[in-house]
Amino acid sequence: MSLLVVGTVAFDAIETPFGKTDKIIGGAATYATLAASYFTDKINLLSVIGNDFPESAIQQFADYEISTEGLQIKSDAKTFFWSGKYHNDMNTRDTLATELNVLADFDPLVPDSYQDCEFLMLGNLMPSVQRKVIERLWIRPKFIVMDTMNFWMDIAMEELVQTIALVDILVINDAEARQLSGEYSLVRAAQKILNLGPKYLIIKKGEHGALLFNKQQVFFAPALPLEDVFDPTGAGDTFAGAFIGHLAATRDVSFENLKRAIIFGSAMASFCVEKFGTERIVGLTEEEVQERVQAFIDLVQFDISLV
Amino acid sequence: MSLLVVGTVAFDAIETPFGKTDKIIGGAATYATLAASYFTDKINLLSVIGNDFPESAIQQFADYEISTEGLQIKSDAKTFFWSGKYHNDMNTRDTLATELNVLADFDPLVPDSYQDCEFLMLGNLMPSVQRKVIERLWIRPKFIVMDTMNFWMDIAMEELVQTIALVDILVINDAEARQLSGEYSLVRAAQKILNLGPKYLIIKKGEHGALLFNKQQVFFAPALPLEDVFDPTGAGDTFAGAFIGHLAATRDVSFENLKRAIIFGSAMASFCVEKFGTERIVGLTEEEVQERVQAFIDLVQFDISLV
Numbered sequence: 077m078s079l080l081v082v083g084t085v086a087f088d089a090i091e092t093p094f095g096k097t098d099k100i101i102g103g104a105a106t107y108a109t110l111a112a113s114y115f116t117d118k119i120n121l122l123s124v125i126g127n128d129f130p131e132s133a134i135q136q137f138a139d140y141e142i143s144t145e146g147l148q149i150k151s152d153a154k155t156f157f158w159s160g161k162y163h164n165d166m167n168t169r170d171t172l173a174t175e176l177n178v179l180a181d182f183d184p185l186v187p188d189s190y191q192d193c194e195f196l197m198l199g200n201l202m203p204s205v206q207r208k209v210i211e212r213l214w215i216r217p218k219f220i221v222m223d224t225m226n227f228w229m230d231i232a233m234e235e236l237v238q239t240i241a242l243v244d245i246l247v248i249n250d251a252e253a254r255q256l257s258g259e260y261s262l263v264r265a266a267q268k269i270l271n272l273g274p275k276y277l278i279i280k281k282g283e284h285g286a287l288l289f290n291k292q293q294v295f296f297a298p299a300l301p302l303e304d305v306f307d308p309t310g311a312g313d314t315f316a317g318a319f320i321g322h323l324a325a326t327r328d329v330s331f332e333n334l335k336r337a338i339i340f341g342s343a344m345a346s347f348c349v350e351k352f353g354t355e356r357i358v359g360l361t362e363e364e365v366q367e368r369v370q371a372f373i374d375l376v377q378f379d380i381s382l383v
Numbered sequence: 384m385s386l387l388v389v390g391t392v393a394f395d396a397i398e399t400p401f402g403k404t405d406k407i408i409g410g411a412a413t414y415a416t417l418a419a420s421y422f423t424d425k426i427n428l429l430s431v432i433g434n435d436f437p438e439s440a441i442q443q444f445a446d447y448e449i450s451t452e453g454l455q456i457k458s459d460a461k462t463f464f465w466s467g468k469y470h471n472d473m474n475t476r477d478t479l480a481t482e483l484n485v486l487a488d489f490d491p492l493v494p495d496s497y498q499d500c501e502f503l504m505l506g507n508l509m510p511s512v513q514r515k516v517i518e519r520l521w522i523r524p525k526f527i528v529m530d531t532m533n534f535w536m537d538i539a540m541e542e543l544v545q546t547i548a549l550v551d552i553l554v555i556n557d558a559e560a561r562q563l564s565g566e567y568s569l570v571r572a573a574q575k576i577l578n579l580g581p582k583y584l585i586i587k588k589g590e591h592g593a594l595l596f597n598k599q600q601v602f603f604a605p606a607l608p609l610e611d612v613f614d615p616t617g618a619g620d621t622f623a624g625a626f627i628g629h630l631a632a633t634r635d636v637s638f639e640n641l642k643r644a645i646i647f648g649s650a651m652a653s654f655c656v657e658k659f660g661t662e663r664i665v666g667l668t669e670e671e672v673q674e675r676v677q678a679f680i681d682l683v684q685f686d687i688s689l690v
Contacts, residue, residue, distance in 0.1 A: 164567065165567070260471065260472070261609070261610050261611055261612075262608055263608045263609060263610045264610055264611075281591070284588070284591040284592075285591075285592075285605070287608060293681075294608055294682060295682065295683070295685070296605040296608070296682050296683055297683075297685075298592070298603040298605065301569055301570045301594060301601055301603070302568070302570060303568050303570045303571055304568055304571075305568075332685075332686065335685040335686075336685055336686070336687050339685055339687060366689050369687060369689060370689060373687060373689075374600075375601060375602065375603050376602070376603055376604075376683045378602070378604075378639075378642040378643055378645075378646055379639065379642075379643070380643050380646060380676060380680060382673050382676060382677060382680075
């Protein structure tokens with residue numbers, strides 16, 4: 077039984093008020109698999125790269141025991157490239173460049189060795205590509221997590237809604253939840269989105285934390301107040317990767333365990349934003365991760381006895 | 384031993400996307416004393432009103448056993464009036480009118496019967512007026528809570544900083560914390576503000592909850608996700624009133640108890656925004672309050688055992 081992560085492996089060039097990078101390794105599946113690797117093993121990566129992607133970066137996946145059998149290498153094309161510049165508030169950013177390259181005609185072929193997939197994470201991609209992965213799995217996974225973004229709501233809403241209906245949990249941010257539902261209130265938005273099919277919904281609010289909904293319950297996890305947010309790139313993917321990593325490790329998809337998974341996701345995301353790219357989520361010790369989770373416990377724990 | 388609440392008693396005219404009111408009873412001290420009355424008794428109100436303020440509204444304070452001996456009635460002037468219109472996001476508003484009236488030359492006279500003050504809440508007022516109250520108390524209260532706003536930072540920063548140095552806890556919102564400190568990061572802002580003198584700082588983030596800081600610790604309390612925020616007016620004063628009401632009832636100003644006080648404050652504020660003005664925080668049953676506090680416990684409670 078394994079965890080399959082589908083998503084981009086990319087080059088990013090990032091500018092924040094703290095500095096800028098040249099092309100560095102990024103992409104949703106990169107962040108998500110690295111984050112998941114702190115919680116579970118048997119992680120399979122499904123993605124596509126071009127002829128310009130460094131061998132050392134592929135080796136890094138192997139170092140974290142992430143299988144790259146499903147990582148297609150296109151010898152005649154370049155790796156997906158994204159470039160963005162964050163504003164001073166770090167909550168908004170301008171996209172400076174998006175070069176789809178190998179992503180333009182990405183066909184997500186699932187190797188036979190990946191067919192024991194029990195937990196599936198669909199990183200942000202064209203909804204039809206995400207759906208193809210579900211269809212190509214011989215057995216429907218126990219739990220499917222799906223990320224998406226406003227771009228697909230603008231240009232492929234029908235396909236998007238069809239794909240959302242197939243998953244167990246959708247993970248989007250507050251602006252996306254409002255756009256998808258047409259509701260300003262996140263509580264109303266959540267109920268409308270849950271009516272599309274998924275059992276659960278996570279609404280990420282960046283520095284303001286994250287909400288987990290099912291039709292009856294709601295749980296809130298804060299973000300850790302940090303002195304500085306250095307680079308938010310990949311924080312959401314890191315969150316989702318740690319989230320499904322914990323679920324895959326425990327094989328428990330109860331609401332109570334989803335709450336724990338969100339805390340682990342938030343803890344890993346709080347590391348991610350402390351440095352550029354994946355720098356801070358590589359090479360963490362178990363002790364560092366546990367200390368960070370303890371900081372979340374301390375942040376929200378209180379003791380009220382009602383009569 | 385008593386709780387003294389100083390602040391405005393006012394007329395408000397409010398417009399939100401859900402409707403608008405004529406002149407209704409408002410003011411920081413109105414919300415704060417009503418909210419505090421659910422947690423403690425012996426509440427003394429210090430404020431000023433004009434000849435246009437209805438007897439029935441004064442009677443309401445008496446109904447809640449809030450002493451109005453320190454409520455000055457100016458026969459030759461009108462009550463403070465504020466009018467505002469909230470935008471669709473409910474987080475921003477335009478002030479349509481501010482008529483200071485009786486507030487313009489408010490001299491906060493402290494009746495002798497108020498001199499057993501153990502807990503003092505200074506609602507938003509000119510900082511020099513807030514300071515006068517502290518100076519006029521024969522014995523320094525055990526715990527002083529102070530609210531303020533950006534307006535005083537613009538026009539009376541020096542006086543404001545002098546008054547902040549005299550209190551135990553400052554309660555402001557995130558924009559005010561940034562303006563007061565000159566820091567964007569709320570963690571950095573908090574440390575700078577604590578260096579001004581207060582032992583504690585609460586930064587309110589509206590629908591995103593509230594942070595409690597001292598120099599070593601931080602605690603986060605969420606706001607309850609609501610289907611609709613009907614009218615945010617007075618939510619911050621309701622929060623502060625319930626907060627100090629719980630402290631006064633327990634006479635415990637430890638960090639652990641401040642955390643509980645913030646949850647009670649958040650619970651009462653979540654009622655406040657459900658209807659116009661004070662409508663929803665009048666006549667609540669003990670059971671309703673306890674159910675709401677339980678909703679906060681359910682919202683953030685999780686169970687992670689670290690090895």
